[in-house]
Amino acid sequence: MLTGKNALVTGASRGIGRQIALTLAAAHAFVIVNYNGSKEKADAVVAEIKAAGGDAVSYQCNVSDFDECQNMITALIKEYKHIDILVNNAGITRDGLIMKMSEADYDAVLDTNLKGAFNTIRHMSRYFLKQKSGRIINISSVAGTTPDISRLAYGVSKAAINSLTKQTAVEYARDKIRANAVLPGFVGTDGALQNMSKSFLDGFLKHVPLNEVVKPVDIANMVAFLASDKARYVTGELITVAGGFGLPTPIYGNAMSGNIKQG
Ligand code: NAP
Numbered sequence: 542m543l544t545g546k547n548a549l550v551t552g553a554s555r556g557i558g559r560q561i562a563l564t565l566a567a568a569h570a571f572v573i574v575n576y577n578g579s580k581e582k583a584d585a586v587v588a589e590i591k592a593a594g595g596d597a598v599s600y601q602c603n604v605s606d607f608d609e610c611q612n613m614i615t616a617l618i619k620e621y622k623h624i625d626i627l628v629n630n631a632g633i634t635r636d637g638l639i640m641k642m643s644e645a646d647y648d649a650v651l652d653t654n655l656k657g658a659f660n661t662i663r664h665m666s667r668y669f670l671k672q673k674s675g676r677i678i679n680i681s682s683v684a685g686t687t688p689d690i691s692r693l694a695y696g697v698s699k700a701a702i703n704s705l706t707k708q709t710a711v712e713y714a715r716d717k718i719r720a721n722a723v724l725p726g727f728v729g730t731d732g733a734l735q736n737m738s739k740s741f742l743d744g745f746l747k748h749v750p751l752n753e754v755v756k757p758v759d760i761a762n763m764v765a766f767l768a769s770d771k772a773r774y775v776t777g778e779l780i781t782v783a784g785g786f787g788l789p790t791p792i793y794g795n796a797m798s799g800n801i802k803q804g
Pocket of ligand 1: 553554555577578579605629657725727733
């Protein structure tokens with residue numbers, strides 16, 4: 542349970558962030574539902590949390606803007622006194638071949654996914670250090686460890702998030718501030734489905750041993766664990782939640798399966 546804890550979840554108006562907000566609130570955290578443009582959706586998440594007996598507020602901030610993040614965190618600390626859990630979930634993707642990728646698209650992905658996480662961690666640092674506690678959970682991706690065609694900016698941003706997570710964990714461990722990353726596989730949110738055909742999805746699932754898209758709640762449950770005291774000794778970890786995506790193909794087992802008598 543996260544009773545008495547305040548959690549800031551970036552990009553919580555939709556998709557995975559929305560579910561993280563709902564799950565943390567169900568574990569009794571007070572949740573700040575950050576959004577950039579989708580005020581109505583963020584307010585709907587707050588209403589859903591309140592209807593279920595929890596408590597939350599929405600807060601607009603473009604996380605890619607250093608000063609806006611500082612203003613948000615200063616205002617939140619003034620109002621709510623402490624933030625104990627920071628979930629850097631806000632993210633975008635602009636997929637495209639390297640030779641066709643515009644500078645603006647590359648910058649937008651890095652500014653949101655990577656600099657956004659730096660901005661919030663940077664501005665939360667003084668409060669976490671004063672509290673001598675804090676739980677930082679960065680939402681990375683399997684794209685940060687597994688390269689793919691057309692995913693340069695996104696993959697680079699997520700690989701860098703993995704490094705940011707480890708750097709933060711090492712620097713802040715002595716102050717009992719933990720930092721971990723969750724690496725989702727393919728989750729069927731609006732953001733992820735925007736450029737995806739059914740045939741591509743079917744082909745992709747052949748590489749997922751559990752053979753399903755990840756559900757937002759699978760990610761949210763891992764975040765809730767990392768945010769809790771049950772994970773008190775876990776820091777600097779990159780935890781993949783992807784149904785086995787990326788595991789080596791069991792070539793020997795496949796070849797032998799026809800020759801093995803069961804029982
Ligand atoms: P999504 O449905 O597109 O939602 C993105 C969220 O991020 C929205 O709440 C959006 O807010 C917010 N956001 C975007 N830019 C922002 C900014 N500059 N400042 C503040 N908030 C901003 O995305 P998703 O699929 O749930 O993905 C969430 C995270 O999981 C991302 O970091 C993504 O890279 C990661 N991930 C997703 C998948 C997947 O398959 N879906 C897989 C691996 C990793 P507004 O609604 O206000 O624009």
